[in-house]
Amino acid sequence: MSRELTTTSYAILGLLAIKPWTTYELAQQMDRSLKHYWPRAASRIYEEPKRLTALGLAEATAERVGKRPRTVYSITAEGRETLAAWLAEPGGGPVVEFEAMLKVFFAEHATTRDVLANIDAIRLWAERQNAENVAFARLYTEQGGPFPERLAAIILTGRFVTDLADMLAKWSRWAAEVVGEWPDDPGEATPDLDLLRAIAQRRVTPAELPGG
Structure with missing residues (x-):
């Protein structure tokens, strides 16, 4: 699996750095906040956490809410280091889709x-x-x-x-x-x-x- 990360990858890592989320919760949070800056993240929400987990940047934990299973994703130490390195580099300007x-x-x-x-x-x-x-x-x-x-x-x-x-x-x-x-x-x-x-x-x- 390619190690190259997209801006969407980093956006999800940033959310995981705040707290652990399920993919459903990540989608809600993206609609609440990231849509203002990176709306493309929503289309990747159900595949990117799995990719980040495979790369060792996040980890998945199986839980149950009543009888319903769910997977919660959290950031790893390596994920935090990767996010910090990305945040240290100045980002590009806006690309307006209007x-x-x-x-x-x-x-x-x-x-x-x-x-x-x-x-x-x-x-x-x-x-x-x-x-x-x-x-x-x-x-x-x-x-x-x-x-x-x-x-x-x-x-x-x-x-x-x-x-x-x-x-x-x-x-x-x-x-x-x-x-x-x-x-x-x-x-x-x-x-x-x-x-x-x-x-x-x-x-x-x-x-x-x-x-x-």
């Missing part, structure tokens, strides 16, 4: 009504996400939350998903106003060249320039 925005990108092949519908879908997503963010924050402020010992890291990443939802909500309101002025055929819309020039004139550091 279907509604992709449809907005091809606006000239649609109708203005279709474009507005996709912008509205983005706004609704942002509102739902912020409702989740508020509920999650209240879980910790009012009840202590399931992992209070991890709160410093949770707040860092929680701020990210909250700011992301706020940004998309703000963008969708602006975009709806802009597209609301378009003709029925988006291909005939007048581009906002002043906005393009304003972006082009922004000051950036050399490291931010392509090839910098």
